[in-house]
Amino acid sequence: MLILDDATLHIWRHDFATVSRWVPEPEACLAPDEHARAARLRSPEGRAAFVWTRAHLRVLLGAYLGCGPLDIAFEPGAYGKPRLAGSAEDRGLVFNVSHTGGAAALAFARDTALGVDIEAGRPHRDLERLAAFCLAPAELAVWQGLAPDARPAAFTRLWVCKEAFVKATGRGLALGLTQVVVDPVLDRYGGVPADYGPARDWRLNTWESMGYRMALAYRGPERTLRFFDCAVDGPGSGL
Known part of the structure; x- marks a missing residue:
């Protein structure tokens, strides 16, 4: 069983090759509505990403709660953001998930607003237009002052930080990325x-791993962050 206290956050990164070592049959971990959702996804890559990530989420939640993957039940929270359905004790455990390409990040904490984002460091076709859409005026001015070869990495950092925040609120892109500085x-x-609330009430962590940029946003006092990579860690690793 995985132990997570109120002063700690856990974030797991996986790629679909390594996670298959300890979730060998991801389809067996999904509920009927999740199978139906996967079937509606037209892209084989998108289907695989959903299946692997949802199976991984269920396995990890089961490890935190001491139950099987299929014992986990979800319900929509504020603005439709998924949360655990069940006992009051279970509801204290919060989570957020992001995936891109062949990798995913899954974050877990207790009793806080929590958002995570992961992005591959790939170039964008129209970076100037995208930057004008999602950066606040002051951010855009600083970004445009960078050397051209420094702009892609700087933009990706800003993007994941903004995404992590809007995901923590449950509002997503509807909140407006320019409002998050x-x-x-x-x-x-x-x-x-x-x-x-004031920006000082929020905490932000960013890092890079295996060519991916990640950001974690949460509200409240500073917590200890523990990072796990599924290439070496699993839910039975005694953490």
């Missing part, structure tokens, strides 16, 4: 929408 150097938010 990220410090150009430090891991902190310079401004957030008024409905979500």
